[in-house]
Amino acid sequence: MNPKPKISIHELTKVFYKKHNSVTALENISIDIEEGEFVCLVGPSGCGKTTLLRIVAGLENQSSGGFRIQKSNMDRPNQSMVFQERGILPWLTVAENAAFGLNMRHLPKAQVKERTDYFLNKVGLTKFAHMYPKELSGGMKQRVSIARAFANDPEILLMDEPFGALDEQNRHILQEELLSIWAETKKTVLFITHSIDEALYLSDRVLLMSAQPGKITAEIKIDLPRPRKLEDIRSNPEMADVFLYIWQHLQTEVQGSRL
Structure with missing residues (x-):
């Protein structure tokens, strides 16, 4: 079947x-x-x-x-949704944006950090983790959105x-x-x-x-x-x-x- x-x-x-x-x-x-x-x-x-x-x-x-x-x-x-633009929060850092969905689910801090670090590395943003969206290019902002979506582990x-x-x-x-x-x-x-x-x-x-x-x-x-x-x-x-x-x-x- x-x-x-x-x-x-x-x-x-x-x-x-x-x-x-x-x-x-x-x-x-x-x-x-x-x-x-x-x-x-x-x-x-x-x-x-x-x-x-x-x-x-x-x-x-x-x-x-x-x-x-x-x-x-x-x-x-x-599900997680990734928009064309305006998808990340300007008052949060790259790492905080990527971890947003995980933190909203109140997952353990160690698990949040592990998943966030993993997907930031996957999209090449590890060294930009502490920067804010205003400091990023459009392409980098979209990388943050993708990292956040996958880190949240949606269906x-x-x-x-x-x-x-x-x-x-x-x-x-x-x-x-x-x-x-x-x-x-x-x-x-x-x-x-x-x-x-x-x-x-x-x-x-x-x-x-x-x-x-x-x-x-x-x-x-x-x-x-x-x-x-x-x-x-x-x-x-x-x-x-x-x-x-x-x-x-x-x-x-x-x-x-x-x-």
């Missing part, structure tokens, strides 16, 4: 109401995500990707339908364009670090991106979303061995076809939303 999906979303719809108007952000979303799977959501701006992540994170309520997270360890939090990682504001070189460095930690921890990841290259490089599966109201219109399995190299993906004829397919999907959805 197949194990139950880690995340199961069934006919989920979200409608926002404002005075006498309503906007359907998501419509009948149904997806299953397996334990340890890395799934990327790709769609035009405003299609409801972030709303979907916020619902799964418990930050927003759906209007109808629902989702289930198959919990495997009652001592772990369900699921929800990542909302975490590298979207970075230059290409820093983006690729953090992608490699993320994949390295993911390969070790095998967390279940739901990752939003506007970058087709990023989706092909990171994911086991890409889910394409329509323009508003957001629906899942296609899913693409990325059958490439790991570890991957970005240059190998770019030179792979099959991946070039997939890239073009996703590009044309986005173009069609963006143009259709303007009519």
Whole structure:
């Protein structure tokens, strides 16, 4: 018998109401995500990707339908969310930010320090542990967010364009670090991106979303061995076809939303 999906979303719809108007952000979303799977959501701006992540994170309520997270360890939090920016607290040091979730769970100090030190080392921030966010670059702040998310040891990682504001070189460095930690921890990841290259490089599966109201219109399995190299993906004829397919999907959805 197949194990139950880690995340199961069934006919989920979200409608926002404002005075006498309503906007359907998501419509009948149904997806299953397996334990340890890395799934990327790709769609035009405003299609409801972030709303979907916020619902799964418990930050927003759906209007109808629902989702289930198959919990495997009652001592772990369900999920941690990594945002594109503003994800770390300016009054805390790098180490304090990375330890924030662990401290909120009131874990023993020795365990907090061990896990915090381990993941700060993984993202190359050990020597910056006592610095404050205002002293860090954008890429370093995102490393803190990633270290905090993994240190908290959640069942699921929800990542909302975490590298979207970075230059290409820093983006690729953090992608490699993320994949390295993911390969070790095998967390279940739901990752939003506007970058087709990023989706092909990171994911086991890409889910394409329509323009508003957001629906899942296609899913693409990325059958490439790991570890991957970005240059190998770019030179792979099959991946070039997939890239073009996703590009044309986005173009069609963006143009259709303007009519």
